[in-house]
Amino acid sequence: MDQEDLTYVRGMLSAEQLQSEITRFWHDLETSPELEAELEVSGFNREELGHIQVPDPISVRVGSSGADPISALLIIAFAPSANRVLKDLWTTVLLPRIRRRWGDDAIGDEGHSQDR
Numbered sequence: 001m002d003q004e005d006l007t008y009v010r011g012m013l014s015a016e017q018l019q020s021e022i023t024r025f026w027h028d029l030e031t032s033p034e035l036e037a038e039l040e041v042s043g044f045n046r047e048e049l050g051h052i053q054v055p056d057p058i059s060v061r062v063g064s065s066g067a068d069p070i071s072a073l074l075i076i077a078f079a080p081s082a083n084r085v086l087k088d089l090w091t092t093v094l095l096p097r098i099r100r101r102w103g104d105d106a107i108g109d110e111g112h113s114q115d116r
Contacts, residue, residue: 004083006090007063009108010072013098015060018074018107021098022058042092049089052082058090073111 013021028035029049036046057079062072078086098106 004078004080004087006076006087007111008074008076009111010062010074011105011107013102013106015062015074018060018098021101022060022094025094025097026057038097039093044085044089044093048085052079052086057082057086058094074107 025035029039029046039046039049059077061075061077063075064073076090078090095107
């Protein structure tokens with residue numbers, strides 16, 4: 001696991017469901033004036049995000065906690081070329097958006113992996 005990845009305890013949503021929400025965000029970015037306004041309030045510029053040309057700039061994969069191999073962790077990985085912008089986008093816009101849509105238990109608290 002990359003030092004820059006974020007790790008969360010798995011909540012109600014699977015890694016695939018979270019990845020789908022991330023994909024939906026990128027689609028909405030192209031079509032939703034409300035999302036554009038939300039980004040501006042959070043300090044993001046749509047053009048800045050439009051320059052990110054990576055197929056999956058934010059990806060989700062499953063990891064284990066090490067101490068308890070049954071407890072799945074979700075690892076949120078960011079494209080290295082835009083790591084800082086994407087990490088800020090995840091914590092200030094995307095994660096709160098997912099929690100508003102699916103509830104606070106959609107994804108667990110930020111956790112730690114022994115792989116760090």
